[in-house]
């Protein structure tokens with residue numbers, strides 16, 4: 738068990754104060770991954786605090802949208818038809834949050850890759866995620882949450898994507914501000930869409946998700962290694978504590994599937 742060496746509020750400033758009031762001041766971070774004394778509030782407090790806490794949990798973010806006009810929407814609709822069986826480019830009820838790292842040096846290098854809309858696996862549209870978090874913990878909103886992004890085979894019709902600038906999940910998770918921004922953004926998305934902790938997954942876990950569906954046989958075992966199962970196990974542990982402390986639904990334990998890959 739990790740011993741806290743120092744504690745600091747996750748949510749500084751006015752937002753932090755408002756949320757802390759709702760969360761009965763339970764949200765404390767250590768300098769490591771740990772969350773100190775995240776004690777859940779009483780039953781009555783949970784009910785009254787829930788609706789207003791969703792808005793107050795929203796982290797500060799910078800709007801830096803990639804071009805996503807009619808042509809790209811139609812490409813996404815056709816991609817959905819090919820891979821999920823139904824045309825559509827809208828992300829109506831997201832059920833999964835997928836954590837990635839860019840494996841590149843800067844936020845802008847990732848942004849340009851998304852904006853360029855180049856072919857991926859010989860298909861359009863190009864890849865994108867809804868957010869990019871840079872190494873200093875700044876959250877960039879790159880695609881509106883109402884639109885589908887292509888970032889994880891088998892789940893693009895139901896998954897929100899978060900990219901983290903970095904070359905390993907260890908690098909991302911060892912950066913204090915980036916890690917906290919990641920937790921904070923994920924917590925808000927969980928609250929906003931009622932997504933359980935078990936559906937907060939790493940790209941590297943996508944084959945294990947029971948919600949995954951892919952029509953192309955040759956793509957069924959395709960995934961990436963970013964954000965490993967091991968790292969995400971720790972990540973979800975922290976998210977459970979944060980969710981309980983902020984009246985956000987935790988849900989049941991993960992139910993993984995083995996598709997024989």
Ligand SMILES: [Zn+2]
Nearest residue numbers: 837940961963
């Ligand atoms: Zn990825």
